[in-house]
Amino acid sequence: MKTNARAVVIGGGAIGVSVAYHLAKYGWKDDVVLLEKHELTSGSTWMAAGNVSFFHGNYYGTQVNKKSIEIYKELEKETGQPVGWHTTGSIRTADNPGRMDELGYAYSMNRCLGLDVSYITPEEIGKMHPFIQTEGLLGGLYWPDDGDVDPNSLTQAMAKGARKLGVEFNLHTMVSGIYQKSSGEWVVETDKGDITCEKVVNAAGLWAPEVARMVGLEIPSISIAHTHILYESIQEIADRDTYLPLMRDPDKSIYLRQEMDSLILGLYEANGQQWYKNGVPWDYAQEEINPDLDNISDCIEGGIERFPILGETGFKHITAGPITYTPNAEPLVGPAAPLKNFYNACGYSFGITQAGGIGHYLAGWMMNGEPEIDLWPMDSRRYGSYANWAYNTEKIADTYPRLYSIIYPNEFRDAARPNRTSPIYEYQKQANAVFGDYYGWECPNYFPPKGEDGYEDPTWRRSNAFKHVGAECKHVMEKVGIIDLTRFAKTKISGPGAKAWLNHMTCQKVPEKDGRIALSPMLDHKGNFKTDMTVSRVNENEFFCVTASVGKKHDQHWMLENLPEDGSVCMEDITYQMGCLVLVGPNSRDVLAKVAYDDVSNDVFKFGTSREIYVGRTKCRVNRMNYVGELGFEIFHPIAHQITLYQDLMNAGAEFDIRLIGMYAMDSMRLEKGYLAWKSEMNVHHTPLETNVAWTVKMDKEFIGKKGLEKQKAEGIAQKLVCMVVDVKDSDPFGYNPIFAGDERIGMTSSGGYGHRVEKSIAFGYVKPEFAKEGTQLEVEILGRKRSATVSAMPLYDPKNEKMKS
C-alpha cells in the first residue's frame, strides 16, 4: 500500500468509488487511494434499487442527478464495463391538488435546466403502464430519459475506470485513526499501514459518523432499514418488448419498477426502523435485515390499490437493508468545517442516483477550491452543532416516513423542536407566534392575533398567514416593531492584522472610522458570492461582523480557512454570547430614546453607523441599519440581558403600539427594498457586478475574487439581476421559476414573494442583460403556469432610503 497520496477516499461504495474515479480522471490519476474495510458495495450500495431519475426536490440536486445520467450512459464506453443502464422513463403521479402543485414546482424548476419533462393525464399514464389503476389520479409528470442501473455493476465500472487511471484500491483495509500533522497534511492510519495525504474524503456511508468522530466531528447521519420487494416473474412483463417506466406514487409512498421479467416495489413506511442507532458494527457487510412486514403492510396495500397485480403476485424476495439518512434526507457533501482539506461525501439515501454526479462535482470542488454548481442544499455545513445525535434520531423518525410527502415551502415540521431558543421565546409564544426553525433556532414566522389559529396551512400558494403578515408589514411601516434576530452569526475579528485581512477577504472597503458600518460581500476566487457580511468597526483593531444565521458554519469556515497563520488576526465566534433585537419602524427612535442613556438623535446616531450604548441597564452594540427599509436599530446585546432589554423596549413602546414582528414580514419587506438574500441571489453563480450591490466592489484594492471581477468587467456580464412585478392572484414566485421572453428561456428567478407595503407580487431573477431594462415584459412560470411579469425599478419601496435615514 502507498504511504503517500494526494487524496485518500475512505469508503468503497458507489459514492466513494465515484469520487476516486473522478479525482483520477480530472488529473490526480495515481495520486488517489481508496480504502475499503470490506469489499466494494458492501455497505448500502448492494441493496440499492438502482433507480436513476431527474426528479429531485431542489434545483441543484436535480443538476447532480442530470450529471449522473450523463455519466452512466458514457461509462461503459469509457471503462469497457457495462453498468446495466436501461432507459425506462419515469412517471410521478399526483392524487391531490397539493401534489399537483408540487409537480408544478418540479416541472417549472426542471424547465430552468431545459430538461425533457411533460405533464401527462391519467389516461396517458394508463396507456404507458398497463398494470396501473388510475382511479383517483389527477395527473403526473413524465421524464422520458430516466432509467435504472445495476448498482454493483455501476460501482465496478467506476472502479475499473479508476484503476485504469492508477487509483490504488485497498480492500479489506480498515481505517483506525486519522490525524492532521502540524504541516496540515493528514495521516490516515490503517491496519495495513499509514498514508500521508493532502486531502481526505469521508465516503464511509453507514460508518461515516465513526470516521467523522476520528477527526472530532459529529455528523448527522443515521442508518435506517429500507425495504423493497421483488415479485415473482409475471408473464405479461416477460412478453413485453419494452421496459415499463419507473412509477413513483408519492401519495402512496411507493415506487415500482421493472426488474427482469418482474417488478420491484419500494416503500417508505410510516415507522422506519433505525438500525444500530449508536453506530453500525464495523464487521457489518452486505447483510439483509429482518424485514418488518407489520410495518410495511400499509404501503404494500397502497401499492396493491394502485397496481392490483401486486396482490396476485408472490413475493420472491423481500430485501431490507440499511441506508443512511440525514435530518432532511439530503446528503452531507463538501468541506467539513472547521477542518481544512477534509471532505464529506456521505449521508446518502439515494446514492445511486447521485453517485456519478456528486463524484464529478466534489472532485472538481476539491481540485479547484470552488464547486462548479452551488451545492449548498447538500453541503454538510448546513447543519450546526444543534444537529447532534439526539436531534438526528428524532428528526429522522419524522423524515423517513415522509420522504414522499409533499415538501411545502412553508412547512416547518415539529419533530426535534425546539432546539435553540432566544431568551424571549416564552414571550414570543405568549404573543401567539407561529414558529419556524432556522439553523436550529426557533424563530417566529408571524404572529396571528390571539384567538386565531396558530398553525400555518402548508401550501405552495398564499397561506392563511398572508393577511397576518400583511398586518405586520403595515405595522412596521406605520408604527414600530421588534424582530428577534438573535440567531444572526456574529464574529469578532481583532488583532493588528484585522483590517488588512478583512480588506483582503471582502470586495468592499473596510471602514476607516470607528463606528462606521460597511456592507461587505466576500467572494470566491472567481469573484462569485461566497457570503455577505455587515462589518462594524469598533476600533482600528477590532471589527464586529454579522452574517446570516443559516450560513454560520459555511461563512466562518471560509474565514477560518483563510486566516493568516502568523496570529495577527484573531477570530472569535460570539454568536452565542450576543443576541439581537431589531427595533424598527417610524417610532423606533422614540422608543429607543425613552430607554437609552445615550443620545440617539439623528444628528448623533446617523444611519449606517454603529455605537456602543446603554439601553436601560444593558450595554449594547447598536447598528443603525436594518433589512426591512424603515428607520431602525439592530440592538446587539449580551444574551443574558435579553429579557430585561425586551421588557424595557416593550414598556417604552407600549404608547406606540409596539409589537413583535416575524420572519415572513421581514422577508416580504426585504424584497420590496431590493435586499439580496444569501444563497438566493448571492450564490456561487453570481458576482456582485451582476447585482444592485455592484457599488460595494472597490477595484482599487486587492481582494479575493478581484481577478474574476476584472475578467467579468472586461467581458461584460452575461446575466443581470432584475426585480419583476408579477401578475398573480394567489401563487407568488419563490425562486427557480424559469423566466421567458416569448418562447425563449432567458433566466431564472432567485427568490420571490408578496410585498405587502407596495401590494405587489415580486420576483428577483437573473436574466440576460438585454432583458433587464425597466418595463420589459416577460413571463415567469410558476407551478407550471406562465404569468406575465414586468421588469421594475429596484427597489420598489422607498428608493431614496428616506425612511431609513429619517
Add this chain to the structure above:
Amino acid sequence: MKICVCVKHVPDTAATIRIEGDAGFKDSEIKFVASPYDEYGIEEAVKLVEKNGGEVVIVTVGKPGADATIRSALAMGAERGILVTTDSQFLDATLTAKALKAAMEKDGMPDIIFTGKGSVDTETFQTQYRLAGYLGMPVVNDVSKLTVDGGKAVAELEVGGGDKQVIEMNLPCVIGATKGLNEPRYPKFPDIMKAKKKKIEQMTLADLGIDGAAGAVILEKLEPVPERSGAKMIEGSVEDQVTELIRILKEDEKVL
C-alpha cells in the same frame, strides 16, 4: 389428511454470524428464515392438502422469535402452527426430535410428517430419522419426488452417485424434502395478511416434560472460518497456466 411440517428457524444464509461467548452467536440483529429445504416440505404438504383436504400444521422448536418463521410458512398456506420454545441456540437433535414428537402427540398424530433434508444452521441431518424412530414410522430423506395414494407414499430419492431409488411405504411416514420436489410458492401479500390471523400455539420444552439441558451433544466452541485472503496467481502462457492449474487441482487440492 393431517400433515405436520417441521420447520427450523435459522439465520439467513447471507447473514454474518458474530460469535458471542465461547459457543454462541449474536442472534438479535440478523435475519432469520425458514431453513430453505423445509420450504419444499411446506409446499408439498400444502399441495397435498389442497388436493386431498385436511390441514397442514407447522411444528417448530426454537427460540421465541421463531414465530416469525412459522408465520412465513402459514403465508404459504399452512393452517396453524405450534412453537415449542427453548432458550438454547443449539438444541441437541435428540431433544429436538423428542420435542417434535411430544408436540405432535399432544396435537394429534399426523398422516405425514415433512421435514427438510437438513437444516442449514447446524447441518446435523438426523432429526427426521430420530422423530420417525420415536414414532415408529418409516422415514426417507432427500426426497425429490413424491406420490401419496391410498394410504401409501411412493418417494423418489437420491442415494448417491446420481442414482435414485423409488421407495414405497405406508402412511404415516416421515419425508425429508429436497430441491426438485416442487417449486415452493412465493406468498402473495393477501396470504401474508391472512397468516397474521392464523393460530400459533406456544409451549415450552418443560411443558412437554423435556429437560433442555439433557442433550448428549454439547457445543463447546464456535469459531469463525477465516475469509480467503487473495488468490495465488498462475503465470505463464495459456498452455502453461492451464497445465499448472490442472496439476494443482489434481495434486495439491485433489479436487479433480
Add this chain to the structure above:
Amino acid sequence: MARTGILIETENNAVKDTSLGVMTAAKGQEIIALVTDADPAGLKDKLAEFGAAKIVKLAASGGDITASPDLMAEALAAAVKEFDLTALLGTASVAGKDLFARLAALMDLPLVSDCVALDLGAKTARKSHFSGKTFATLKVDATVLLATVRPNAIEAEPAPAAGEIADFTADVTDPGKLVIKEVKKGDAGKIDLTEAPIIITGGRAIKAAENYKMLDDCAAKVGAAVGASRAAVDAGYAPHSMQVGQTGKTVSPKLYIACGVSGAVQHFAGMKTSKVIVAINEDKDAPIFAKCDYGIVGDIFEVVPVLTEKL
C-alpha cells in the same frame, strides 16, 4: 485399546479413498472394518495397510442388507454390540449420512454428521455450522460415538495392521417399513448445480448465450455443472435458473471455476463455501482475485478451450 468400527464404502470392489480417510480418523484405535457390499478378501491389502485389525463381512439373517437401509442399520447395531465398539464411523456421503442417521435413531445414540476432524479419545468432533461460516466443536456424551466424516476432510495415512478377515451375520430382520420399488441409474448428463462437486460459472465476459456451450463442453469432461453470474443473467446470456449468488443459488462444490466473473459480494454469497475457488478473468484487478484460491489472468475464450482439451 478402544475398538472402533468403520463402515467401508466400495466402488467396483475397491475401497473408496474417502473410507481410508475415515479409518485415519480412528488412528490409534483397534479398527474393525465393516464391509457390506464386496468380497473382503479383495479389500484386505488396502484395509490392512490403512489400519484394519479385523475386516468383517457384515450380513443379516433377515436378507440382503444392501437392499434395505433399515436392515443395514439393524445389522450395524448388532455389530456394535457384537464387537463391543466404542465408536462407529462412516463417510458423510448421501448414503452414509442416511444410514448413520437411521442407526442413531435405532440405537438412540448421539450422532455427529459430516465432521472434518475427530478426537475419539476426548469424544469431540469438529464440523461446519452455518454454511461454512463457522466451525463448531462438539462434545459427545455417549457410550458409543457415531459419526460420519466429510469426504476428503481427513487425509488418509497408512497404519499397517493385521487385517484378519471374519464374517458376522447379524440375527436381524428388516422391519419392513420401506419397499424399494426401483433403482434409477443416474443421468450423467445433467448435474444439479447445488449438488454438483464441480461447477464452472460464466460471467458477463461470456458475451453471448451461445458461448455457454464452451463451458458445457468443459464441464462434460469432469462431470461439472454450469452456472452463471447475475450480470450474465441480466444481460440475457443465461436463464435465471443458472444464476449463482444472492438472488440465485447457493452452492458448495469441491471446485468452483469462475470464468469472466467480476466477483461481486452478491456472487460470493452464493459460492464462498466452495472448497477450492479458481477464477479466470481478463481484468487483473477484478475483485474476485482477492477472494479466491487460484487465479489466471486471461481471456476466457483462450483459456477455457485449452482447459477443456487438457482435462
